[in-house]
Amino acid sequence: MVHGAEWTTKELFTYPNEYIYWTIQIVMYPLMTGFVAGAFVLSSLYHVFGQKDIKDLAKFSLVFSFALLIVAPMPLLFHLQQPQRNTEVFFTPHFTSAIAAFGMVYLIYMMIVAAEVWFVYRKHFVEQAIALIGKGGLINFVNRLIFNLLTLGAYDIGEQAVHKDEKLIKVLAGIGIPVAFFLHGYAGFIFGSVKANALWTTPLMPIIFIMSAVVSGVALCMVTYIVIMEWKKFRAKKKHEDQVSVEIKGAEVDVIRKTSKYLIAAMIAAMTLEMLDLVFRGYTAMKSWDILRSVIYGKDFFNIFVLQYLCGNLIPFILLLIPGLTIRRAVIATLLVLLGVFMMRWNVVIGGQAFSNSYAGYMHYSMPIIPHNLEAFKEGAAGALVIAILPFVFFWFFNKFAPSLKFKRDNNE
Amino acid sequence: MTRRGFIITIVKGAALAALPAGALKVLSPSEVMAAIKETPVLWGFVVDTYKCVGCGLCVKACKQENEIPLEVPVSRTWVERYIILKDGRVLIDSPHAGANGFTSQKVNNIEVNPENIAKAFFVPKLCNQCENPPCVQVCPVGATYKTTDGVILIDRKWCIGCGYCIQSCPYGARFFNPILRVAEKCTFCYHRISQGMKTACVDACPFGARQIGNLKDRNDPVTKIIQNERVSVLKDAFGTKPQVYYIGMDENVR
Ligand code: SF4
Ligand code: SF4
Numbered sequence: 001m002v003h004g005a006e007w008t009t010k011e012l013f014t015y016p017n018e019y020i021y022w023t024i025q026i027v028m029y030p031l032m033t034g035f036v037a038g039a040f041v042l043s044s045l046y047h048v049f050g051q052k053d054i055k056d057l058a059k060f061s062l063v064f065s066f067a068l069l070i071v072a073p074m075p076l077l078f079h080l081q082q083p084q085r086n087t088e089v090f091f092t093p094h095f096t097s098a099i100a101a102f103g104m105v106y107l108i109y110m111m112i113v114a115a116e117v118w119f120v121y122r123k124h125f126v127e128q129a130i131a132l133i134g135k136g137g138l139i140n141f142v143n144r145l146i147f148n149l150l151t152l153g154a155y156d157i158g159e160q161a162v163h164k165d166e167k168l169i170k171v172l173a174g175i176g177i178p179v180a181f182f183l184h185g186y187a188g189f190i191f192g193s194v195k196a197n198a199l200w201t202t203p204l205m206p207i208i209f210i211m212s213a214v215v216s217g218v219a220l221c222m223v224t225y226i227v228i229m230e231w232k233k234f235r236a237k238k239k240h241e242d243q244v245s246v247e248i249k250g251a252e253v254d255v256i257r258k259t260s261k262y263l264i265a266a267m268i269a270a271m272t273l274e275m276l277d278l279v280f281r282g283y284t285a286m287k288s289w290d291i292l293r294s295v296i297y298g299k300d301f302f303n304i305f306v307l308q309y310l311c312g313n314l315i316p317f318i319l320l321l322i323p324g325l326t327i328r329r330a331v332i333a334t335l336l337v338l339l340g341v342f343m344m345r346w347n348v349v350i351g352g353q354a355f356s357n358s359y360a361g362y363m364h365y366s367m368p369i370i371p372h373n374l375e376a377f378k379e380g381a382a383g384a385l386v387i388a389i390l391p392f393v394f395f396w397f398f399n400k401f402a403p404s405l406k407f408k409r410d411n412n413e
Numbered sequence: 414m415t416r417r418g419f420i421i422t423i424v425k426g427a428a429l430a431a432l433p434a435g436a437l438k439v440l441s442p443s444e445v446m447a448a449i450k451e452t453p454v455l456w457g458f459v460v461d462t463y464k465c466v467g468c469g470l471c472v473k474a475c476k477q478e479n480e481i482p483l484e485v486p487v488s489r490t491w492v493e494r495y496i497i498l499k500d501g502r503v504l505i506d507s508p509h510a511g512a513n514g515f516t517s518q519k520v521n522n523i524e525v526n527p528e529n530i531a532k533a534f535f536v537p538k539l540c541n542q543c544e545n546p547p548c549v550q551v552c553p554v555g556a557t558y559k560t561t562d563g564v565i566l567i568d569r570k571w572c573i574g575c576g577y578c579i580q581s582c583p584y585g586a587r588f589f590n591p592i593l594r595v596a597e598k599c600t601f602c603y604h605r606i607s608q609g610m611k612t613a614c615v616d617a618c619p620f621g622a623r624q625i626g627n628l629k630d631r632n633d634p635v636t637k638i639i640q641n642e643r644v645s646v647l648k649d650a651f652g653t654k655p656q657v658y659y660i661g662m663d664e665n666v667r
Contacts, residue, residue, distance in 0.1 A: 002485045003589040012521055013505035013667075015538075015585030016491045021576040081574020081594040085554075088573055094555035099577055103553070195547060195651060196583035357585050358667035360505055 012361035025079040038217010039065035047173035063404040067394035198288030211270035216341040312340015457628035464622035467535035472512040474617030489599040540586040540599035541655030548578035
């Protein structure tokens with residue numbers, strides 16, 4: 001069977017070769033790179049701009065962003081028809097292609113984030129490696145080996161050396177911000193530069209993507225942070241019910257309130273740009289507008305206006321704006337924001353293929369739910385779920401060596 | 414230094430500074446080839462829509478020649494049927510890429526009463542071998558490329574199957590080869606034309622609706638048609654500069 005026929009239904013006239021070729025994985029791809037960029041920007045707010053009150057969240061965001069970064073290109077692997085040839089993108093890059101450039105930017109960005117994480121945790125690695133000296137047992141031995149490897153041989157944790165580290169962290173975080181924007185702007189450019197697609201082609205696309213990336217990354221970090229902290233608190237309470245002395249800190253509402261301000265600002269920018277795009281299309285009413293309108297206001301109305309704008313933008317916006325933000329309200333709002341961002345990606349990627357290039361017909365994507373064959377797994381709900389879960393698995397693993405979460409109240413700070 | 418001398422120095426300096434920028438220009442392989450030896454061939458195609466009767470023999474011949482199974486609905490070339498009704502509605506279809514001809518009076522499951530038809534015609538389509546091809550521009554690994562004689566080809570051993578080229582073609586010319594799982598499209602039967610033969614579709618058309626020729630040869634019948642008759646190309650506004658020219662195009666053609 002021809003690729004795409006599995007999930008595409010056609011209506012009226014479409015060219016014979018037209019199918020939904022870019023499916024859920026291409027929705028996941030900008031979603032993931034957006035998370036990466038947003039999480040990194042959040043962490044930089046502390047590292048570069050010295051926003052001390054979000055320090056805990058920022059530290060977590062950095063490590064989480066690294067975990068997300070590893071997963072970011074995986075949707076592409078799931079989606080390629082010849083995934084075994086993926087390295088060709090690096091060995092024979094074709095620089096007029098936005099995807100080829102993405103590979104390069106991704107590698108550079110990866111190095112920056114990895115370096116920053118390393119500088120932040122170098123002291124910790126050394127301390128652990130030293131602490132494990134002389135301890136018996138296989139696990140301790142393996143751990144010591146890993147920590148020794150992680151230090152990369154730099155054992156100097158004198159005041160001067162650590163101070164130097166801090167300076168470098170600031171520099172790396174500073175360089176990282178434009179590169180993160182560039183990375184995600186490129187993801188937007190991949191779509192925005194396809195002149196054949198009436199919905200995608202707009203120079204606003206990269207900026208829209210960058211703004212919604214910040215929104216998504218901040219929201220994801222907030223909600224993940226809250227859930228982990230509250231879960232730990234809950235667990236600890238259960239364990240030590242009688243031991244009042246063990247105080248476990250949950251997510252602090254101050255941190256969340258402060259972060260939600262950044263979230264609101266990013267949301268305003270994202271929404272303004274998206275509205276501008278929509279109004280402009282309607283106002284200029286190019287040839288493609290007839291079919292676009294029938295998709296935007298007709299076929300995709302529920303996805304765009306109800307799920308994306310109402311549930312994903314307006315409601316959480318109001319929830320965050322009402323004074324006296326509580327943790328619970330923040331969780332609901334950020335989850336809704338995440339829904340909104342997912343729907344935005346969906347409406348761009350799938351919505352952009354919902355109409356024929358002949359402007360005379362429509363295509364519908366029915367996402368395969370049951371993975372009855374490899375194709376239906378890779379480009380269906382199951383594959384997307386794998387991609388969605390992986391960053392948390394990676395984070396859990398990284399956090400073992402680079403602990404980014406502080407549960408106990410520490411009065412020294 | 415006199416003022417004149419000064420100006421001359423500036424101009425010279427500017428010229429020198431501008432030189433490396435030009436000298437460092439990166440040439441694409443085809444540009445290098447063209448610089449070494451100007452090829453005497455540029456392939457062009459002419460479709461006469463007045464002559465097409467929608468029999469679909471070209472589609473069948475193409476599928477056989479290029480090993481695209483007949484039963485899959487994708488095709489390197491296809492034929493579209495346009496029916497414009499008296500009330501202004503436009504009905505278009507291309508069942509099975511038109512391979513089996515158009516014998517049904519139903520268009521997209523709507524029964525059409527011949528009385529209501531204002532005009533109807535067929536439009537064969539294929540890859541336009543664009544002079545400015547977006548599909549080549551976007552390929553992340555350079556698997557899609559342009560030959561010196563103007564034909565766009567795909568390296569099947571190099572294509573990673575990302576589908577970016579498929580998205581970037583405004584004409585719907587591209588699809589994934591159902592067997593090889595790499596990008597696929599019409600190549601003007603490059604393996605045939607480079608051996609002095611015509612394309613499979615040109616040979617198969619009993620009505621002469623399709624012709625292929627060398628646009629650099631002023632005496633080639635195809636070149637003559639393009640030069641002397643009123644022809645047009647598809648979706649001119651995209652700036653792709655198609656090399657497939659149509660006679661008798663209608664404003665309703667998409
Ligand atoms: S018609 Fe499409 S596939 Fe053919 S050269 Fe032009 S853009 Fe490329
Ligand atoms: S599908 Fe193949 S030929 Fe097309 S852009 Fe991707 S790698 Fe290039």
